Structure formats: C-alpha cells, structure tokens
Amino acid sequence: MTIDVKMAWRNIWRNPRRSILTISAIAFSSLLLVFMLSFQFGSYETMINTSVKIHIGHLQVQADEYLDKKTIGLVVPNPAAVAAVLETIPQVEAYTFRGQTFSLVSSKQRTCGAVVTGIDPRREAQVSRLKKLVRQGRFLSEKDRAQALIGKLLARNLRLGLGDELTVLGQARDGSIAATVVTIKGIYSSSIDEFDRSAIQIPLKTFQTVYAMNDAVHEVVIIAKSLSDVAGIKRSIESKLLALENQKPLRTLDWQELMPGLRQGIEMDLISGMIFYFLLILVVAFSILNTFLMAIFERTKEFGVMMAIGTTPGRLTKVLLIESMTLTVIGIISGILLGSMMTLYFQSRGIDFSGASDLLSQFGISGRMYPKLTMLSAISGPMAVWAITFLAALYPALKVRRMRPVDAMRAV
C-alpha cells in the first residue's frame, strides 16, 4: 500500500503545473458549490424568517379547516388551554393569539375591504416584527381599546393619517352586524406589499367584543427558538392537544403548510440550482477526464516497461486511482476550506441585494443577504464533485488494465 501511495505521489509531482491546475479546478468548483449552496440555504432561511417574523409565525394552532375557509365561526374556543400546553414545551420561544376576519373599512373619503386582526399588543411584540415596522405613530399598548394600526399602502389608499378615524363594518361570529370606530395610532411598513395593503390591527379585546368572539381566537401563533425545532414542537403540540377536550378538532400547522407558496418557491429555486450545479460538475468532470487520459496516454510506454519488469496491471490501476484521488481530495479539501472561509466572511458581513430577484422580493428580501454555512452546504457539493471525479478517473485507470505489455511498449 505505502509503495503504491509513494509511487502515486511521485507521479503527481512529475508534472506539477498540470497537477496544480487540476487541483485548482477541483478546488474552485468545490469552493463555488460550498458558497452557492450556503447562499441558497441562507436566503431560504432569511425568506422563511422574514415571513415568519412579520406575521405567519413558525407554527399556528387553528380550528380545523380555518386555513382554507377563513370563516369567522371556525375558532380556537379556549386559547388559555392551548397556552397551557405551549408553556410546557421548552423550545417555544413565544406565542400570541389573534382574531382575524374580513371587513369593510371606511375613511371619510373611501371604503375598501381589509383583514381586521385583533392582536394582543404585549405578546404580539414578542412574536412578530410588527412593533418594529411601525414607521409613523406608535404601536398599540395594553390599555388601548379603540386604536388601530394600519399598513402604509392601505392608509394611502384610504387617504388616512395618524389620529384619523376609521369605521369598521363587518359580520360578527353570531351573525349580527359588527361595527366600531377606531383611531389610527400607528402606520407600519413591512417590505411585503401584500401585507401593507390589506390589513389593520386592533386590540384583541376590542376584536373579541366587536365580533362577539367571547374568549375565542382564530390563530395561536408560535415562534420556535430555531427553525430546526419546528417539527419537534409540532409533534409535542399535536400529542398534547389530543388530550384536550375539544368539540371541534384543532390543527397544528407549520410554516410550510401556512405558506405553501414559499415552500414551492424554495423547491423551484433548489431545482434550478441543482441543474446549474450538475452542469458545473459535469464540466469539471470532463476536464478531469481529459487530464487523466492525457497523463495515461503519455505514459503508455512506461506502463509497458513497468508491466514487463513485473508490475501487475491491477497495481498500475491502483496507483493511477490513488494518483487521481489524491488530486481530487486535495482539491476538495482546499475547496471546502476556502469556500467555508469565504462563506463565513460573507455570513458575518452580508451581501448587498438591492436589486433582488422576484422570488426574493416577494418574500421580503431587498436588503442584505446572509449565506449560511451548514454541514450540508459545506459537504454535499464537494462530495458530488468527488463522486463524479472518481468515475471520470475510473475509465482511464481501467483502460490501463486492458493494456498488453508489448502493445504498450510499442507506443511512443
């Protein structure tokens, strides 16, 4: 074994320029893969977190079918019981309750439809970024009753400013008319236009009174300590909710179920990324195949001599494979190291994304992006390079096996 390794090592340095070029090509493609995969993963996480933090949350507990129907009657009747369950799960960072229904909202000049959301000001501030997004005026406080927050675009459409009055008119849970007048206390602007155009927020207590909700809510919104805790939390909630007595079943939905569009977007982006990576790896594989074939071609006569003086064809194959795998492994390791360093650098500094792509801006990314180095993003690309290079190296190495000493020695 050690003899073979020594022989392979010597062969590598017979043509240092070619070996270094090969190593560089492998290293560069590995570096690129590490960085780009980390970047993709990082952008997904940013997208998810942005959407999650603005309003969706990592998880929600809702009445069954509420997600599809959004009917005011499909409620979580006893939020306190759900809260008691959540308090027992350590991975839950924060949670809040919301009531939500579609109503007409009118200013003096205009009327339009909007989603009226009842929020618990104290809890909402822990769960969503809404408080930070208020650009004019103030966030709701616990004492507020007839105050409201409004999205910047909706405020503009309704020609409303701070302190102006807004009439809300809709249908209550019991079928009666729900009507109230609120004063604009704050105007917020998230980067998601859809959100800024369509919603107003009023205190949950007011919501429950106006819409005859009693103590019921529509959504229990949960933030996990980290994205990776979501599945675990979902399982615990589900098992513990079963123990609760409910006349109508409650469902626990994670962010993927709450925002199927985001999940599909991510999948699409992953697939197009994969196609690009595949082509990249293919190009590398062919250039490496070429290098290895060249290396063998110019040494054919020497292989003939080596076989003539007693080297078995199997050993030649082995030495050649060690040779090419050494090049590959050196390339891949340096690629992983350099790629990780580069990724970590940008992970701390961010990359400016002023002209963001459609997908990114749709999910609220228009500023800085942060790649995220994970085990998966650091290893999977280079491993694919390794596998393909191995196959590329296998062909010429096996070609040697079929050489006969006389024929090989006759080569120039």
Add this chain to the structure above:
Amino acid sequence: MNIVECTDVNKTYQQGQVQIVALKDVSFCIETGAFVALAGPSGSGKTTLLNLIGGLDSADSGDITVDGNPFGQMSQSQLAKLRLYMVGFVFQAYNLIPVRSAAENVEFVMLLQRIPVSERKQRARAILDEVGLGGKYDRRPAQLSGGQQQRVAVARAIVSNPSIVLADEPTANLDSKTGKGLLEIMKKMNLEKQITFIFSTHDKMVMDYARRLILLQDGRLADDRVK
C-alpha cells in the same frame, strides 16, 4: 531440468489485410543455466519469440512453459508476478523509466518485491558497481550514454536474481568494445549466479560468446547447435 519449453509455437500478426507469419511451429527446450544466442536476419522473429517467452505477448497456438508454468492458463497479472520473480528483461531500446534515476530504475523491481529500502539501496549500488556504473547512481537515463543505459538495463534485469534473463539485441546500439564489456558481465552473472540467458543478436561476435546457438529464419527454427 528445462527452464523454457516451447512446443509448436505459432504467431501471426495481422497488418491490415495482410497476415505476417512471425513464428511458425517453433519448438525447443532450454536447460537451466544455459547461455543461448538467438540469431537470424532482421524480421526473422527473434523479438517476437523473446516476448512470448517473457509472457509479454501471447502465442496464437502452441505451448510455452517457463520453470514449469504453462502460460496458456495464466492471467496477465499472474504473468506479471512470474516476470517479477523469475524473468529479467533487457530490451533493444533500453526501456528505462525516464523519470527515475539509474539506481531507482534498478531498485524498482526490488520495490515491487517489497524488499526493505536499505537492502534495496545497497543491492542496487552493488550491482551498478558491478556493471561499471559506480558513482552514476543518481543520473537520469537521459544523462547517460546508450551503453551506460543498456548496462543499467542489465543491472535491473539481474538485480533480483531471476532464473532467466531475456535480452533483445542487448549490444545492437553499442560499439564493439562496450558490447563486449556487457557480454562479459552477462557471462559472469551466468557463471556465478546460474542465471539462464537468452539473447537475440545478428552480430557474429555476440554469437561467439554463446554456448548454444538457435537460428531463426522466416519464423522457423533453422538451426540449433551446442558448441
């Protein structure tokens, strides 16, 4: 005891549409310790026969046995192993490994035989001294003259004490004085170490060194005499 046995060996090369008969029904035996010259005009099949005896090429028909190993049933890798431990080669065109020094070329066979490095070095130097290349251990083949390269090739062929050395026109590219020196070395190895030598040549002087002369003519065995 015969070290080489050839029975009805045939070898035909296909060159495009033309079939070239290189060996036709060649049969002979060579006893252990022999010092045999294989003579014949150019194209008579000498190189072909040596390649077959060394297992570098396979015969179309007929049997070749070296030290009791019938080639017909052996794989490429078994043949390589046999060459490693039993057969030394000296080629017409030296055929040293260009990127290795004289000593490393000689050591290579012992490396394959897993002989420890210190013994390898010491034996390589000793044998190079013996063929008159003392002090030129670290020269690359390109830095040696033709005669010196051929002596490295002889050293490589005999260093691991094979049973038999096959030498294809070892002196063809050398002047007569250098050629004579090389033959003296081979003869000495033959006598001292009982290594069987078969060498091809069309040089009268070289034939005179041999104790047995096998003559090939158009691929057939034309004459076989012991002096």
